[in-house]
Amino acid sequence: MSRLTDANVALAREIIARYPKKKSALIPLVHLSQEQNGYVTEDAMRHVAELVDVTPAEVYGTASFYEMFRFEPTGKYLINICGTMSCALLGAHELMHHAEHTLGVKAGSTTPDGLITLQHAECQAACTEAPTLQVNYRHRYRVTADDFDHLVDDLRSGKLDSEIPPHGTLGRNRQHIPVDRAVGAVHPDDVTSGPVWLEVSPS
């Protein structure tokens, strides 16, 4: 069920073709699977492994290194509330309490309707705008309890659909590079000379 759909397999092949080594497409394909399913499923990892000719363990090992990949069912909206110094000083903990209360779930879990996942997060690089949170990695600054409630209402009512795509979507526009415009990078094993801008001294 959570393997890549036929349309996404076609897309995956297009992505793989961009790289001289299939394996290089691993991360983009894991993103693709997360976009499809909202999180990275075991079946999807197996499927990606088949597509780029590595083992599932390599896909899991690589993907689990990265914070942005999630391996458990995740809401359509992932809300990360920053708890690092500046935000903490300006009420992040209270904000988190409020969020938990409003959503009726503890940090780290998802609302029963599957809409929102609430998470602690570390610094979001917006300390001057503390306290901050992100919805699917889109910032919200100087968030008050009221702001939070409005945000949740807007998410629920679909008001923000055009602004915030579902969790896992990297961007709304996908790049399609025609073959004749591709860089055509050489397979690393076939590289015989150094890059043109580098003088390579004979060894």
Next chain:
Amino acid sequence: MSDTVSAENDAPPVDPNAVAITVNGTPITAQKGELVIAAAERAGVYIPRFCYHPRMSSVGMCRQCMVEIDTGRGPMLQPSCMITVTPDMKVETDSPVAKRAQEGILELLLANHPLDCPVCDKGGECPLQDQAYTHGPGESRYVEAKRNYEKPIPISDHVLLDRERCILCDRCTRFADEVAGDKLIHFIHRGNLTQVNTFPDEPFASYFSGNVVQICPVGALTAKPYRFKARPWDLAQVESTCTTCSVGCRISVHSSRDQVLRHQGVDTGTDSVNWGWLCDRGRFNFEAIDADARLGEPLVRTESGHQPTTWAGALALAKQLIDGADSIGLIGGARSTNEGAFAWARLADALGIDHRDAQLGDGLPASVLGLPRATIDEAANATTVVLVGPDLKEELPVLYLRLRATAEQRRLRIIEVSPASTGMTRYAWRTVAYRPGSPSEVTKALGAADIAEQLAKGDVVVVAGRSNLAESETTAMSVLSAVLAAVPDAKILPALRRGNVVGALELGLAPTDSDHDALATLRRAADGSLDLLVLLGADPLDDCPDTDLARRALAGAGRIISIDTFPSASTRHADLVLPAASFAEQSGTTTNLEGRVTRVTQKVTAHGTSRPDWMIASELAALLGHDIGFASPEAGTALIARTVPAFAAATPAALDEHPAGVVTGPVTGALPAASSADAPPNGYDYRLVVSRKLYDGAVNTAMSPSLAPLAVGAAAHLHPADFDKVGLAEGTEVTLTSTTGSVVLPLHPNANVARGTVWAPFNQPGATVNELVDASAPVTDVRIERLS
């Protein structure tokens, strides 16, 4: 430590590659390209380390090997496993700064380590424990709670993982990736939560999984067959050679209270066969040594079945059987030591036995041993290897590792000739997939421009054996002839499987011609014209590709004497069964497929009253009024060196001096002319391919509780496309019928099998596919029918 290259790394006296460096104030000569940590070790300075392993690439993961290195810009802390020597480099390994760094790293490594040494298998031989004492701070400032994980989790059938103990050195994962090519374990997650693990429900099912237990520098990885069996200080060990297959890996045999408890791989440094690695079969089949089923006393057939008897009675009966026989056949010897095979060959000479063979109709003509032979090193470092033989991963696993390594680095090009995909196929430069029984197709394919051009580069090694037990040796022999015609100085590495098959053949158990080989002997027995058949550790019923012939032979032979370690299908037919000492119960020497002679060493007392093969031959000879010429294995080794020209260099003294062994020269012989006539189809639809898997019904596997369950089981494997053609569902029971017999097998789809062929693993529990094979026919064709 058990996994470092042993001390005798030799540096030639005058060397253009010499690099002068200073270690702790002492000038030493390092080699160009050598790592600081290795150069220092050769000079007797041990730098602490965890992740560095001399047989794998350096990764600088653990940082334990920090030393001060001055290359003219002042001393700087550097990981010595990542830095190669440069002229005039100054290295300080225990300056105050270096020591502080080493202590600091150890304190960090121990911060999360559970320190449960008293209940840890590794305690007592643990690099972490040892180096915490030698290079650690002595005390930790950490008072915080440690990481906790579920203890231990199985990551394979043999290996358990205690993640708390892991120091993330990347040795096991690097091994899986670089050495085994089975990337089934990986670092999962990140930061403090990083752990070694498999993909959920996808175990580290590598044929080489046991090696990670040996190289793990802590007790994170433990082997199920050894877990909690002994403490290292209770173990006594000797160096020996694994004789499970003919690669002949160096091992150390560890025992406690007269019981073998584990095998570890030994890296003899220069000229090492196995680089310290072992396959799981060789590592864990020690369990068979004291299996309950072992034969412990001579058995004689009576009205009421086999009855135990004394050795004196048994030998007297053997004498009587031999005296009463006009024609005798001797099959086996490949599982003996050199001395055992030699003793039996001398006895056979004395008795005028012409029918003798150490193979069972599943190998190559012994004359291939007369061709110039390559070593494993030569094959791995050759320009081209032509591989026409068994699936090396299944039959000669560590040879597979060695060839895979250089093929993967693109230093070696492998041209594989095989009727089905093998473990090597993905590393082969070219694969010639042929239909069994069509040698002309193969020789034509080898003549293709790109292959011919590659062969013309020279430095070619042919690894030759039998890729299909349901096909005569014609294909292998015609490939060999074709390559030798194209590259006259090509060398051969015989991919024959049984542990000491090369030694047995070269020491006198080879048939003079194909009229006296094992199949001819069995045919004679089947005809009723053989008075006595002696089976020296041979089990034709389970191990000869032609079961029908074996069955008729055992029924037709006048009398049968079987010398074996376990009761087998064949011993049941014997009039007299003599119990033989097994591996680790006798000393002597063995010869691997390179012709390399190494010592095997006794570690435990022989089971029951079992005796080594040479001793049985010796006593029997004395009773019969002959003399095999030696009365101890050591004297046998010396006699072999004196009397067998090819073994002249393998004297006891030379073997003591070279633990890696002495490579013997080939005996000369001519290659029989290969026929390249193709076998005509016989009207049956599918051509049969039968080959071995690592885990099969072979006695030492079947008698090892850890290995026996891993046998894949008998089945007929068909290409998925053919599957649709026969219109049957996966797992359906079908009848396979050939001209000689039929067997019932479940049908499995398998994309590695070529279309139009059906592949079946040899000697698997469930059914005997050998029933289908007619050893006198060039190929076997079968019909597939639904079981009605």
